[in-house]
Amino acid sequence: KNQVEQSPQSLIILEGKNCTLQCNYTVSPFSNLRWYKQDTGRGPVSLTIMTFSENTKSNGRYTATLDADTKQSSLHITASQLSDSASYICVVSLSNSGYALNFGKGTSLLVTP
Amino acid sequence: EAQVTQNPRYLITVTGKKLTVTCSQNMNHEYMSWYRQDPGLGLRQIYYSMNVEVTDKGDVPEGYKVSRKEKRNFPLILESPSPNQTSLYFCASRGGWTSGNNEQFFGPGTRLTVL
Numbered sequence: 001k002n003q004v005e006q007s008p009q010s011l012i013i014l015e016g017k018n019c020t021l022q023c024n025y026t027v028s029p030f031s032n033l034r035w036y037k038q039d040t041g042r043g044p045v046s047l048t049i050m051t052f053s054e055n056t057k058s059n060g061r062y063t064a065t066l067d068a069d070t071k072q073s074s075l076h077i078t079a080s081q082l083s084d085s086a087s088y089i090c091v092v093s094l095s096n097s098g099y100a101l102n103f104g105k106g107t108s109l110l111v112t113p
Numbered sequence: 114e115a116q117v118t119q120n121p122r123y124l125i126t127v128t129g130k131k132l133t134v135t136c137s138q139n140m141n142h143e144y145m146s147w148y149r150q151d152p153g154l155g156l157r158q159i160y161y162s163m164n165v166e167v168t169d170k171g172d173v174p175e176g177y178k179v180s181r182k183e184k185r186n187f188p189l190i191l192e193s194p195s196p197n198q199t200s201l202y203f204c205a206s207r208g209g210w211t212s213g214n215n216e217q218f219f220g221p222g223t224r225l226t227v228l
Contacts, residue, residue, distance in 0.1 A: 032215065043117075043203050043219030044156075089156070093215075101217070105155035 003027045004092050006104035013111055017080055021107045023090030024074040027106045031093040035064050035075045036086045038106070047075070047088075115140045117220035125226045126194055134189045134223050136204030142218075144207040145187040146171065147179065149200040150222075154208050156203065162187055194227040201225075 004025045013019050025033070032051045032088040035042035048057045048064040050073070056065050061078045077084055117138045126132055140147065146161035146169075158171030164182040176198055178190040187206075191198060204220040 034217075041201070041222065041224070043205075043221050046216055047218070050213065101158075103156045105153070 004090055004102045004104040006090050006107050010108040013080055015080060015082055015111050015113055019077050021075045021088050023104055025071050025092045027092040027102050033073050034091040035068055036089040038089060043090055082111050085111045117204055117206050117218050119220040119223050123224050127228050128195055129193050132191050136187045137185050138206040142206035142208050147189045148203045151200050191205050196227050199227050
């Protein structure tokens with residue numbers, strides 16, 4: 001069973017609008033949570049990394065939040081641009097290994113003019 | 114420029130013909146790994162290496178081999194490719210757990226088609 005669930009699976013929004021992507025995880029013990037952006041046919045690129053003690057982190061128009069108690073994270077994109085069209089992947093790391101990563105299947109975002 | 118490189122980027126081959134996909138990183142990272150990505154399944158780990166001469170199986174290792182003779186290189190070997198290994202492959206590297214450099218960098222991907 002996948003321990004990292006993302007929703008929605010896909011999303012279409014108009015350019016300039018905001019959107020929020022969700023990530024729920026059951027991975028334990030938790031170490032850190034990462035959000036990646038993956039353009040079609042390219043390698044994922046890191047957007048944010050949050051440890052257990054952090055509950056928000058921003059990278060430009062991208063803001064990630066983390067609630068370690070409810071095991072939920074969200075990625076908020078503000079004033080979307082056409083270049084935001086991509087897949088967004090949530091990845092959770094175990095604390096007792098340091099290396100094992102659990103990947104969500106991603107949310108595919110399409111920003112239209 | 115810090116990067117992970119993969120070669121080739123695109124490959125079409127036939128069933129049973131051995132092939133190697135190379136991966137190299139210039140960040141002196143200890144940890145390297147290989148993933149495959151298929152529609153609807155997301156990224157799945159094939160093999161990983163925590164340092165030179167230390168490798169271990171990931172979630173989907175069947176049909177693949179790896180080696181880590183040097184810190185910078187981590188080739189993926191398909192001894193006898195089959196059509197179900199048609200996929201998009203990514204190599205990644207990351208600093209050691211105690212180094213504080215936990216950022217994982219991905220290569221540009223290798224699109225493999227096995228006929």
